Amino acid sequence: xxxxxxxxxxxxxxxxxxxxxxxxxxxxxxxxxxxxxxxxxxxxxxxxxxxxxxxxxxxxxxxxxxxxxxxxxxxxxxxxxxxxxxxxxxxxxxxxxxxxxxxxxxxxxxxxxxxxxxxxxxxxxxxxxxxxxxxxxxxxxxxxxxxxxxxxxxxxxxxxxxxxxxxxxxxxxxxxxxxxxxxxxxxxxxxxxxxxxxxxxxxxxxxxxxxxxxxxxxxxxxxxxxxxxxxxxxxxxxxxxxxxxxxxxxxxxxxxxxxxxxxxxxxxxxxxxxxxxxxxxxxxxxxxxxxxxxxxxxxxxxxxxxxxxxxxxxxxxxxxxxxxxxxxxxxxxxxxxxxxxxxxxxxxxxxxxxxxxxxxxxxxxxxxxxxxxxxxxxxxxxxxxxxxxxxxxxxxxxxxxxxxxxxxxxxxxxxxxxxxxxxxxxxxxxxxxxxxxxxxx
Amino acid sequence: xxxxxxxxxxxxxxxxxxxxxxxxxxxxxxxxxxxxxxxxxxxxxxxxxxxxxxxxxxxxxxxxxxxxxxxxxxxxxxxxxxxxxxxxxxxxxxxxxxxxxxxxxxxxxxxxxxxxxxxxxxxxxxxxxxxxxxxxxxxxxxxxxxxxxxxxxxxxxxxxxxxxxxxxxxxxxxxxxxxxxxxxxxxxxxxxxxxxxxxxxxxxxxxxxxxxxxxxxxxxxxxxxxxxxxxxxxxxxxxxxxxxxxxxxx
Numbered sequence: 001x002x003x004x005x006x007x008x009x010x011x012x013x014x015x016x017x018x019x020x021x022x023x024x025x026x027x028x029x030x031x032x033x034x035x036x037x038x039x040x041x042x043x044x045x046x047x048x049x050x051x052x053x054x055x056x057x058x059x060x061x062x063x064x065x066x067x068x069x070x071x072x073x074x075x076x077x078x079x080x081x082x083x084x085x086x087x088x089x090x091x092x093x094x095x096x097x098x099x100x101x102x103x104x105x106x107x108x109x110x111x112x113x114x115x116x117x118x119x120x121x122x123x124x125x126x127x128x129x130x131x132x133x134x135x136x137x138x139x140x141x142x143x144x145x146x147x148x149x150x151x152x153x154x155x156x157x158x159x160x161x162x163x164x165x166x167x168x169x170x171x172x173x174x175x176x177x178x179x180x181x182x183x184x185x186x187x188x189x190x191x192x193x194x195x196x197x198x199x200x201x202x203x204x205x206x207x208x209x210x211x212x213x214x215x216x217x218x219x220x221x222x223x224x225x226x227x228x229x230x231x232x233x234x235x236x237x238x239x240x241x242x243x244x245x246x247x248x249x250x251x252x253x254x255x256x257x258x259x260x261x262x263x264x265x266x267x268x269x270x271x272x273x274x275x276x277x278x279x280x281x282x283x284x285x286x287x288x289x290x291x292x293x294x295x296x297x298x299x300x301x302x303x304x305x306x307x308x309x310x311x312x313x314x315x316x317x318x319x320x321x322x323x324x325x326x327x328x329x330x331x332x333x334x335x336x337x338x339x340x341x342x343x344x345x346x347x348x349x350x351x352x353x354x355x356x357x358x359x360x361x362x363x364x365x366x367x368x369x370x371x372x373x374x375x376x377x378x379x380x381x382x383x384x385x386x387x388x389x390x391x392x393x394x395x396x397x398x399x400x401x402x403x404x405x406x407x408x409x410x411x412x413x414x415x416x417x418x419x420x421x422x423x424x425x426x427x428x429x430x431x432x433x434x435x436x437x438x439x440x441x
Numbered sequence: 442x443x444x445x446x447x448x449x450x451x452x453x454x455x456x457x458x459x460x461x462x463x464x465x466x467x468x469x470x471x472x473x474x475x476x477x478x479x480x481x482x483x484x485x486x487x488x489x490x491x492x493x494x495x496x497x498x499x500x501x502x503x504x505x506x507x508x509x510x511x512x513x514x515x516x517x518x519x520x521x522x523x524x525x526x527x528x529x530x531x532x533x534x535x536x537x538x539x540x541x542x543x544x545x546x547x548x549x550x551x552x553x554x555x556x557x558x559x560x561x562x563x564x565x566x567x568x569x570x571x572x573x574x575x576x577x578x579x580x581x582x583x584x585x586x587x588x589x590x591x592x593x594x595x596x597x598x599x600x601x602x603x604x605x606x607x608x609x610x611x612x613x614x615x616x617x618x619x620x621x622x623x624x625x626x627x628x629x630x631x632x633x634x635x636x637x638x639x640x641x642x643x644x645x646x647x648x649x650x651x652x653x654x655x656x657x658x659x660x661x662x663x664x665x666x667x668x669x670x671x672x673x674x675x676x677x678x679x680x681x682x683x684x685x686x687x688x689x690x691x
Binding site (some may be wrong): 156388389390392393394395396397398399400401403404407408410411412414415 | 491492493494514515516519521525527530531533534535536540541544545546548549552584601603629
């Protein structure tokens with residue numbers, strides 16, 4: 001009874017908020033209709049709770065309680081704050097695209113001199129003036145997931161990037177989400193990355209807070225389509241403010257002989273959920289996904305991956321590592337489905353958790369559903385503390401307890417960070433891990 | 442003042458007393474050998490001096506230059522100049538040897554209020570020492586002790602000893618698992634570090650090592666006590682007669 005009541009309360013508050021926000025949201029006609037449909041889908045469930053199997057470990061109804069009102073467009077002061085925060089994330093040679101409080105910030109972004117075959121538009125622009133096909137693609141994520149539906153209803157801005165056939169980008173694309181958060185609010189962003197055939201690109205997504213940002217909610221989604229014979233390298237770093245929420249959903253589709261290498265690390269936010277669906281639509285493709293959670297205090301981070309092997313001769317590797325201190329809670333849910341046609345699938349998943357305190361928690365939920373008979377699939381999971389004999393060896397050489405722990409934690413996550421191909425991006429990830437370690441010491 | 446004084450040390454692990462009142466005095470410049478059969482408490486002594494957790498000192502003292510060593514954390518002991526060369530050096534995958542050496546050296550220097558080494562100075566120093574110990578450069582690029590042979594692991598311990606320049610070196614069963622050539626290289630490394638300011642405590646089961654590292658004093662341990670002390674000839678005597686007589690004496 002309580003659950004129904006709670007749902008109605010949050011639902012009502014939000015539908016008022018949606019009614020108010022609707023006029024500010026870009027896109028009329030079909031777009032507005034699609035928003036309404038999505039919002040109705042969201043309202044039927046409301047904030048997901050632990051009785052929904054997929055949300056068993058991340059009860060947003062308990063953790064988040066309510067969806068905050070839509071953030072106001074950033075003013076000059078907010079942009080100034082954001083500019084300072086963005087500097088810390090600067091990577092040599094990357095093309096920067098910045099969203100402040102959920103709104104594209106042209107002055108902080110680099111839109112000049114785009115490489116040939118690269119097109120960048122804002123989501124707002126595409127929803128207001130884009131063609132119907134592109135708009136339809138922006139609404140492909142499934143409304144069955146309430147947080148995806150909410151994002152579809154409320155998406156305000158983002159970047160829409162298209163890479164023409166045969167183009168291999170030299171410059172990494174860096175999308176930075178900054179919350180200036182003078183007042184607690186929610187931002188809803190959605191981005192789209194379309195790689196044509198025979199292309200290559202590198203995408204970095206960073207989620208950060210400006211100095212003094214208050215509690216906020218970042219609701220983001222990303223749609224990626226990787227064409228035949230194309231490769232996407234992807235790095236995702238969540239360094240949101242420690243009072244904030246980050247709820248992100250990604251849908252990736254790979255064509256034939258495509259390659260997707262992704263690394264994600266969450267060291268920020270109070271509560272975060274990253275849900276990614278990776279679907280193989282063409283034969284001979286490969287996915288490597290590496291993830292790291294670095295958590296302390298009462299941080300909660302959930303990574304939920306769904307690897308959909310629908311066609312033959314594809315390979316996927318999932319390597320996930322969690323370092324959890326204090327009362328932190330790390331969740332990894334990895335579902336692999338091998339559909340009847342997907343013969344010769346090679347899918348592996350490995351998770352390792354390092355618990356640094358007695359109250360730390362790491363939950364692993366592997367789910368393998370295999371409907372083809374000629375496949376190689378496997379998963380493994382370990383959970384443990386830092387090795388006492390290694391700690392003593394380091395301490396006997398002069399390292400303090402914290403220093404010795406830090407070195408061993410670096411080594412533990414380092415193996416995952418090594419999967420990042422680009423040197424500058426690897427450095428960026430190492431620096432983010434370093435910031436977490438230093439804040440801990 | 443003695444560098445290291447162990448006075449009437451009693452140590453237990455869970456319900457078993459391993460050391461029953463052990464005393465030992467080590468002065469600067471001296472090399473002491475501690476010999477004894479398996480289970481006599483030799484390694485326990487080395488672990489307690491270095492500060493390994495899991496041992497309960499129920500009585501007695503360990504003084505380092507007159508300071509109470511037992512009150513210090515293991516890293517404080519290292520910074521003061523106590524070095525334990527491990528019998529079984531651990532492998533630490535993912536931590537590059539160079540990173541480890543540099544972090545450790547600078548942590549010790551920082552604790553002593555000394556300036557940290559610059560990268561070029563550090564590299565120069567490591568390369569010099571590595572060369573003298575016949576340690577190839579590619580070994581330094583690997584994870585700490587990862588994939589090292591027994592001999593390489595021991596040489597890596599001596600490399601650290603040379604780098605950290607401790608006042609007291611405890612060598613725990615340095616000869617275990619080494620063939621004669623590896624033993625000679627390791628022993629040469631140790632001998633090069635002998636100095637009037639530095640003392641060494643060489644723990645060994647066999648007399649063989651003492652042909653290469655010649656001690657000033659030999660102590661025989663049995664059942665948690667020093668049962669006999671003497672000069673280097675005592676080791677030869679033991680080689681001839683074995684430990685049995687001392688087991689009876691204890």
